[in-house]
Amino acid sequence: MLSLKGLSKRFGGVVAVDRVTLEVRAGEVHGLIGPNGAGKTTLIHQVSGSLPADTGEILFEDRDITRLAAHQRVRGGLARSYQVTSLFRRFSVLDNLALAVQARSGSSFSFWRPVAAERALFDEARDIAARINLKRVDVPAASLSHGEQRALEVGLALATRPKLLLLDEPMAGMGPEESKRMIDLVRRVRETVTLLLVEHDMDAVFRLADRISVMVNGRLIATGAPEAIRRNDEVRKAYLGDELAA
Amino acid sequence: MRILLVALVAAAFPWVMHALGQDFYTSFATRVLIYAMAAASLNLVLGYGGMVSFGHAAFFGAGAYIVAILAAEGITSLWIAWPVAVAGAALAALVIGAISLRTRGVYFIMITLAFAQMMYYVFISLKAYGGDDGLSLPGRSSTGLGVSLSNDFVWYYLVLALLALVLFLLHRLLHARFGRVIEAIRENETRATAIGYPVYRYQLLCFVISGAVAGLAGALIANQTSYAGPTLLHWVQSGTLMIMVILGGVGRFWGGPIGAAVLLVLEEVFSASPLLGPYALHWQLPVGLILLAVVLFAPQGLAGALAKRSQ
């Protein structure tokens, strides 16, 4: 479904993403793990189109999207969430979701008809709010708890009806209770959407992912089933080395 | 309710002033209405779109100059001159916006300023059209309908009607899909892109619409004073429009009109008041102090303060 071929990104002297070749299969949950600064977020930026690729190609459903603008990739069915929560903070939860629905359904170069009259937008927004377990939909997004904001973060991406969803640390900063809810949410989402899941919570990744790729210093050092990754020497070295250094 | 009241006052204003023998104030009010339109157009990009354009005078001035230049070339028909002024301002906004919107933050502020300065210098170097001195119009545009706009009553009502129309259209636009997207981009541009909006195109269109409305206001101001001069294009003019917007309320629907009214009234009071005696010459001082106070202590502007009180 998604295949990256020799993708690279350099920031001055730092090679954040170093010739990454990776295949995400339709229907799977593909975990992407790696220590801090490994380049995971940068990779997500490149796939979603917010950073250009220095070299390499990105194929999505066999189409070359390397040069496609970010918003066009979304229209093609490739959505993402952010590691650092990024919402329309002063808009209500419902308005947040309705905006995302609106982006997908019909043209927004419309100047006359009030949005408020568009039932369908808000009905669908309510559906999504229910799917991500948000009860209070009329309050500003900024007033939600951290866990709820993270859920809305995923909800915004879902509202675009993606085929492939890039989740950048959905559990970042969550307590155990909130994490559990997020895991449930991801489980439900995976029924219909292919996922590339970046996460530091190893427990969660190993439980959710069908396959896992490991990134260290911009390089992909291993890809495989969770069991194989757990046993992989190089991966253990990278992580153990990390722990020893810490 | 409140809007009916405003409409009523606006409609009755010239009659009341006439009855009081103060016809001067009708002309002053017309000026306020025109600036209200210009400020509302700036509020669209600045307040709703979050694009801090420091060169709005370019479009305002362009509208005025186009009407004046057409008149100098013998074209005084409203039906030609005004649409051309609007289209010309929109075209200028398209070109300026297309380049400026590639930049962000301070760079955007400065590049819009630079473009307005360009316009300013281009027009003062056009010796054939008045150069430094500006250009006088033989009179107001002709309607071809047997109604003369040189009658200040007629003129007032025409400007009032146009302002009402513009505000109505802006209101529709802001509550329609387009307006929601524009505000969403202001709130979080990154996220707007990530849910699939081509941000640049929306911003550019918003910029062009705003420029077109400013162009119409410019066409009106040239008619109002029968004159188009370089001060209309000067960066201080851009600053003045920004002051109006912030006095009234950035991103508040009535912010532009309220700010325009307040600033012009302040100017009038401070520059003409016999109370101030010789200090009336220094009217910019109190205006500066008031602006400073509003910016520091009431950043929501007057419309914001009003909204808070009525809650």
Next chain:
Amino acid sequence: MSGILFLEQTLNSLQFGLMLFLLAAGLTLVFGIMDMINLAHGSLYMIGAYLMATLAEATGSFWVALPLALVATALVGAALEVSLLRRLYERDHLTQVLATFAVILIANEVVRMIWGNQSLMLNPPAGLTGPVTLPGGMQYASYRLLIIGVGAAVAVCLYLLVTRTRMGMLVRAGASNREMAVAMGVNIRRLFTIVFALGAALCALAGAMLGPILAVQVGMGENILILAFVVIVIGGIGSIRGAFVGALLVGLVDTMGRALLPIAFAKLFSPPVASNLGPSVSSILIYVLMAAVLFLRPQGLFPARG
């Protein structure tokens, strides 16, 4: 065109560029470190020129008045920073633009109240009123040579200050990463005030040096302020080196454009077209330059921040 004219215009470019640099240096530091748009920078230039003219009149000597005017303007700048601008650092750019715009209005009126509407005269220092003959036989105003000398000396001093001293290091650290500067335990508030006072003194120097050439009048700061903004935007906001290169570039393009374009147009077009086109194109040349630079490099030539 003749070599003499070309040389003369080159010197004029240099003189204009260096004076722009004095203004732009303070502006870009304030901009870079505090992320603050200060439109009132031009007012400090105006105030500096007025103070200089008054002090020169009172003391009867250009050279005695100059340091006094610099110190006085630096104090005005520091007072402005402490009383008002400091409140604006955390606010958005729109607020900064408007608040400092208000300062312009206020400063203009206060200057008018004190000095009146008439523009003031400022004479060049004794002995520098006439032309000198340069090697090669060219005549050039000696005072303009002095401006070039002073401008170049200040540019070198500033460069050393920013690259070689502890304060300069802090300034650079602040421009590229404010949190880091704070983390290093810098007394940021005092640093800001000092930088601001320094910027004000540079404004006064520019105002004092240009005073004898241009008129000392209300509003003199506004147009040159915009040029200074053009300079720092071209150079990359926060970068002293960018301000220097930008200033020389703007000085060159503007001066040469005004001198050469009319000549070129006269050759290319019919006289009426050329006489209209020449001034209009040359007066917008620097803005075209700026738009072109931003089009190609939206962060300016030497971006200070990543």
